[in-house]
Every structure is written in structure tokens, then in C-alpha cells.
Amino acid sequence: MTDAVEPSTSAREPNPNAILHPRREPFEHGLLQIPKLIFTDPVQALTPLKLKFASSTSLRVDSATLAEAFQISPDHARLVLDTLASVLHSESDPLVKARPDEVDSVGADLRDLILFLYIQSYKKLLPRSHSSASAAVADVWPSTSAFDGFLSALSPLQFVRCNNRRFMPSQADEEVHQLSYLQKHLANILSLLAEPTEGEGDESLVLTMEGFEHLGFLIQFGERGYEGIPLSQAAPFFANSDPDMPAVPVPASHIHDWLKQSLASALEHITERISAKENGPSSGSDQDVAMTDACPSSIKATPSARGLCFIEGISKSSYVKQAPDLRGSSVKVINCHDSVIYILGPMRYATVCGCSDTTIVLGAVGKAVRVEHCERVHVIMATKRVCIANCRECVFFLGVNQRPLMVGDNHKLQVAPYNTFYAQLEEHMAEVGIETSINRWDEPLALGVVDPHDSLSHPAGVSDAQAESATHLDPDQFTNFLIPNWFEGELPGSTKDNPFPLPDLYSASQQRNLKNLDEIKQMLREAPLEENRKRELSCALHVYFKDWLYASGNIRQLYCLQGE
Structure with missing residues (x-):
């Protein structure tokens, strides 16, 4: 048992x-989308797991224990x-650092695992409606169409039609939704992290400093919107603790009251921003991100204060974003059509x-x-995991260290090995920890058709249906994708x-x-043609190539590259 005391009065505000x-x-x-992990009562479902490890010296859970x-x-x-491991807040956690063959022996920290499993009950925010555009909304959401089949969910085409800033939740909308969820479930979450101690009522549960830090999985504090303040430094409870002495546990009720106030303040702050945006001048972009990139015409590349870069609305164009703009960022590519986008x-x-x-x-x-609600796209990626x-x-041309995850209403998907490179690729992969020796592109794992995290009601019997997996691209259709070297000499790489x-x-x-290409070239070179016939053949080849460029849309890419 641990004894709780009042937080030190010398702790800074x-x-x-x-x-x-x-x-x-x-x-x-x-x-x-694993139904058995979506709990009606998360506290009741997760308490036995917590109690199982209560007397254990190890607080790490392997996959066998979790499966059982x-x-x-x-x-x-x-x-x-x-x-x-992919969403943990602490880069120093052994699970984050573990190689694929070490994951089971390392296991997950019990407290992080409990928080992860708890939020599996989270319901995602639906597209918002506007009364002035009710007809347009009704046309695409949430009614079904022939394109949808029997599912009450947006097809990619429908999603594209309503996927704009008027209907899609902004980053601020989603943040409000997540804050409200945390506010509603705060007491339950703290009870699962807390430890029992001598006392009665609200004073019988305490949080150690270590347990409190695990809340960083769900929340973070930023100064004027920027990340980087450790959780214990933003709170008054553990700030003055002696680094050589264990911090004194704090009653969970005190932490609950402080976090409840912090959540209320955060909701008030962001709600005011949303209200100011909706009542202010009409704009196509969210005011919860700063428009600092100078972008041509309709292209929006919007880096936010919290390390999130939006690339949206690109149409019939080519677009390039380089490493200096991306380090440490998360990127969202939204509502782009008939284009080629390089994020290198x-x-x-x-x-x-x-x-x-x-x-x-x-x-x-x-x-x-994560790739969702897309049609006829080719995505080339080097990553640890993809959904x-x-x-x-x-x-999907994949260089992926974990099995590709297929969920939802997918149709006619193909996977293939990774098929491109640029000069700095291996340095960038080493920087973020992607291993070239492991590529599980051909082992897709399909979960359910229906997303249990959305707020729609689904037809009975559909919830257990397995998602359609992906087929392998025919090797005869596999080609290398060439990335032009716009900045040769400026960005050297190995x-x-x-x-x-x-x-x-x-x-x-x-x-x-x-080999076939070389043989054709050799045949053309050795063909016994008169000079005027060679010119006619060359012109015919150019005409066919030009027709192909126009028919495939690649002529636009040449024009865009010419303007770089």
C-alpha cells in the first residue's frame, strides 16, 4: 500500500x-475493428487485467497474455x-524501440495498454451538416446508394462529393469531440490508473508520478498550441519532486478535479476559436491552422502549430514537398484529384x-x-504500418514492416512491392526506423467491413462480415516509378x-x-530502312507516345515538371 499526502504547497502553479x-x-x-475489444463497460472489462498484475513485479503484457x-x-x-507501439507517447518505451522479433518478449506497459483498450469504445465524429445545404448533405450522408450496396456508410465517390471544409470536421471540431470524450470518461480512466491505499472514499485511490505520466498517452499540454511540455511540469502535483526520491502519490480525486478544470478550460478555448471562425469572414481553410506556405492557385499546403501539415484540394497538378518542410511533421493529404503528389x-x-x-x-x-475513402489512387509508401x-x-506499392491492415468496405484493391526511390530515401528511412530487410507487403490482414467506431447504426448481421482483402499485382504489370530529380546537387543522398x-x-x-526493350531498340537500330523511312517511324512513335500522354493524363505532369 502507498500513503497519500496533500500536494506540496511549494509546487509551482x-x-x-x-x-x-x-x-x-x-x-x-x-x-x-476487433469487436471483442470494444467494451460496453470498459472499467468492468479491464479491471480483471489490472488485478492480474497487481502483485506482479512486471507491469508488461505480452501478446499471449492479451489473447488469453x-x-x-x-x-x-x-x-x-x-x-x-505506433501511437505511444514515449519514444523511450521498450515497445517502441523493439525490433519485430522482440515485440512479444518486451510486451506492453499495462497502464498504456489499459488506456489503449479503453478508447476502443470511442465513437468518431461524423461529418457535420449545414441547414443551407441540407439537400446536398441528404444526397450523400448517411443514405445508401447503389454504389454503397447494403452498407450505411459513405462510398469513396460520395465521400469525395461532400469532402470539403463545409461538411468535413475540421481539426478543431475533432479536438472538441475528443476533449468531450475524455471529459466524460475521466473518472473511469483515473480509477484504472490509480492504486489503492489506506483511507476511505475518494482518498482511497492515489496516483503515483509514474502512473500520472501515462496519461500522456491521451493528453498533452502545449504553450500557445505548441507541443513539448512534459505532463508532470504542466501539473502542480509533482513539479518540485526530488529527482533522487520517489514522488509522493497524490489522491486521484485531486488529480480528477485539476484535469476536469483543465479540460473545461480547453473546451472553452477551442469552442471560442470555432465560433470566431464560423462568425468571421468566409474562408475555405480552417483557422485552427496557420496558412504560412505560399502555394499556387487552389493548392493548400498548411502546416499547423502542432506539427500537422495539410495538403488539400490539389486538382490536375503535380505537387512536391521536400524534407526541410516535413521533419517531425504528420501529413494529411485530403480531397486531391487527378494529380501526382510527391512528399519526399x-x-x-x-x-x-x-x-x-x-x-x-x-x-x-x-x-x-492511413488511406481511406479513396478511388483509383496509386500510393507508394515506405512505412512501418499501414491501414x-x-x-x-x-x-498500393508497399515497403512496410508490418502486415497491411484492410478494414471497411474495400473493393478491387491490389498490393505490390515498393517500386521507387529518391536520393535521400535510405537516410530518411533510417531516421524514422524503417527496416529495408523486412517487407510484408504480401501479407494483408483483413478485419471487419463495418467500423464500430463510427456513430451510424448498421444493418443486423453486417457487423461480423470480414473486409475484402487485396490481390497481388500481376508481375507483368509491375514497373518502376521514376521520381524526377528536381534538386540535383542541392540535396545529396546515397x-x-x-x-x-x-x-x-x-x-x-x-x-x-x-530485355524486351533492349531487343526492340536493337531491332530499330538495325532495321534496313532508308533515312526518310526512319524519320517516318520516329514521327509515328512520337505521335503514339503523345497520344498515350494525353490519354493517361501524364501530359499534365510533364507541363508541371517543366515549370519547376
Whole structure:
């Protein structure tokens, strides 16, 4: 048992500029469609797991223990650990540092795991409606169409039609929703982190400084919106603790009261910002991010104060973003169509949402990628993990260290090995911890069709349906994707070829195509043609190539590259 005392009166007051924010990563990249882990009563479901480790010297849980505790498969238990590792707040946690073959032996910290499992009950924010556009909203949300089949969910085409800043939740809208969720569940969350002590009533549960720090999985404090203030420094409870002595535990009720006030202040602050935006001048962009990039025409590349870069609304264009603009950032590519987008740098997270007929190259994503509500996109990515949801007729060229996750209403998806490179790629991959020796592109893992985290009601019997997986791209259709070197000499790098080894079938097909090309070139060179016939043949080849450029849309990319 531990004894609780009143917090020291010498502890400093919280920084008045420090504003509480929810950590968006667990809510955006940490929700899994595993029905057995979505609890009606999270406290009742998770308390036995907590009690099991109460007398243990180790507070780390491996996948076998997790599978047994919740009656899930070993694959799903391992998926939980991998997903948790990708959204943890502490880069020093052994699970984050573990190599793939070490994950089970390292296990997850019990307190982080409890918080991760608790928020599996979170319901995501739905698109908002506007009375002035009720007809347009009714046309796409949430009614079904032939394109939807029997599911009450947005198809990619419908999503594209309503995916704009009038209807889609802004980052501020989502933050309000997450803050409200945390406010509602705060007492339960603290009770699961707290430890019993001598006392009665509210004083019988305490939080140690270490337990309190684990709340950093869900919340963070930022000074005027910027990240970087450790949780214990933003609170009055543990700030003056002697580093050589264990901090005195604090009654959970005191921490609850302080966090409740902080959540209320944060909600008030962000609600005022949303109200100011809605009542202010009409604008196509969110005012919860700062427009600091100078961007051509309709293109929006919007870096926010909290390390989130929006690239949205790109249409019939090519667009390039380089490493100096991306270090430490998370990137969202939203509502882009008929374009080619290069994001060539190290990132923590990336989201691609509501895009169609577009090729997107993601440099090195160290945590996770999510692709959702897209149609006919080609996404080339080097990442640790990827989740693909509600996409149709898309091809994914993957260099991925974990099994690709397929969820939702997917149709006609294809996966293939990674197929490109740029000069700095291997340095960026090493910076974010992607291993070139592991590529699990051909092992997709399909979960459910229906997302239990949305707020829609779904037809009976659909909830247990398994999502459609992806087929392998025919090796004969596999080609390398060439990234132009716009900045040759300015950004030197050591990568000279695709860093992920190609499987034999794809490598053989590639060699066969190169051999055929060489043979055709040789035949043309040796063809016994008169000079005027050679000129006619050359002109005919140019005409066919030009026709192909126009028919495929690649002529636009040439024009854009010419203007770089």
C-alpha cells in the first residue's frame, strides 16, 4: 500500500500559457475493428487485467497474455501490440524501440495498454451538416446508394462529393469531440490508473508520478498550441519532486478535479476559436491552422502549430514537398484529384483521405499511414504500418514492416512491392526506423467491413462480415516509378536504387521487360530502312507516345515538371 499526502504547497502553479490538448494519434491511428475489444463497460472489462498484475513485479503484457485475457486470436493480439507501439507517447518505451522479433518478449506497459483498450469504445465524429445545404448533405450522408450496396456508410465517390471544409470536421471540431470524450470518461480512466491505499472514499485511490505520466498517452499540454511540455511540469502535483526520491502519490480525486478544470478550460478555448471562425469572414481553410506556405492557385499546403501539415484540394497538378518542410511533421493529404503528389521526406504519420485518380508518393513514414475513402489512387509508401479503409480500385506499392491492415468496405484493391526511390530515401528511412530487410507487403490482414467506431447504426448481421482483402499485382504489370530529380546537387543522398529487395517473380518480370526493350531498340537500330523511312517511324512513335500522354493524363505532369 502507498500513503497519500496533500500536494506540496511549494509546487509551482501550472503555466498559464499551457493549454491541454488531446493526443490525436491514438484516436486517428489507434482504433482497431476487433469487436471483442470494444467494451460496453470498459472499467468492468479491464479491471480483471489490472488485478492480474497487481502483485506482479512486471507491469508488461505480452501478446499471449492479451489473447488469453480477451479471447482473441494470436494475430489480433500481436496487432494490438504493434498498433499500440505506433501511437505511444514515449519514444523511450521498450515497445517502441523493439525490433519485430522482440515485440512479444518486451510486451506492453499495462497502464498504456489499459488506456489503449479503453478508447476502443470511442465513437468518431461524423461529418457535420449545414441547414443551407441540407439537400446536398441528404444526397450523400448517411443514405445508401447503389454504389454503397447494403452498407450505411459513405462510398469513396460520395465521400469525395461532400469532402470539403463545409461538411468535413475540421481539426478543431475533432479536438472538441475528443476533449468531450475524455471529459466524460475521466473518472473511469483515473480509477484504472490509480492504486489503492489506506483511507476511505475518494482518498482511497492515489496516483503515483509514474502512473500520472501515462496519461500522456491521451493528453498533452502545449504553450500557445505548441507541443513539448512534459505532463508532470504542466501539473502542480509533482513539479518540485526530488529527482533522487520517489514522488509522493497524490489522491486521484485531486488529480480528477485539476484535469476536469483543465479540460473545461480547453473546451472553452477551442469552442471560442470555432465560433470566431464560423462568425468571421468566409474562408475555405480552417483557422485552427496557420496558412504560412505560399502555394499556387487552389493548392493548400498548411502546416499547423502542432506539427500537422495539410495538403488539400490539389486538382490536375503535380505537387512536391521536400524534407526541410516535413521533419517531425504528420501529413494529411485530403480531397486531391487527378494529380501526382510527391512528399519526399521523413514523417511521423500520414493520412490520405478522399482522393481519386491520383498518384501519391510518401517518403518515409516512421509510425503509421492511413488511406481511406479513396478511388483509383496509386500510393507508394515506405512505412512501418499501414491501414487501408473504404477504398476502391486502388494499387498500393508497399515497403512496410508490418502486415497491411484492410478494414471497411474495400473493393478491387491490389498490393505490390515498393517500386521507387529518391536520393535521400535510405537516410530518411533510417531516421524514422524503417527496416529495408523486412517487407510484408504480401501479407494483408483483413478485419471487419463495418467500423464500430463510427456513430451510424448498421444493418443486423453486417457487423461480423470480414473486409475484402487485396490481390497481388500481376508481375507483368509491375514497373518502376521514376521520381524526377528536381534538386540535383542541392540535396545529396546515397540511395541509388530501390532499397527494398524485389521478390523473385517481380524481379524476373522486370528483367524480362528490360530485355524486351533492349531487343526492340536493337531491332530499330538495325532495321534496313532508308533515312526518310526512319524519320517516318520516329514521327509515328512520337505521335503514339503523345497520344498515350494525353490519354493517361501524364501530359499534365510533364507541363508541371517543366515549370519547376
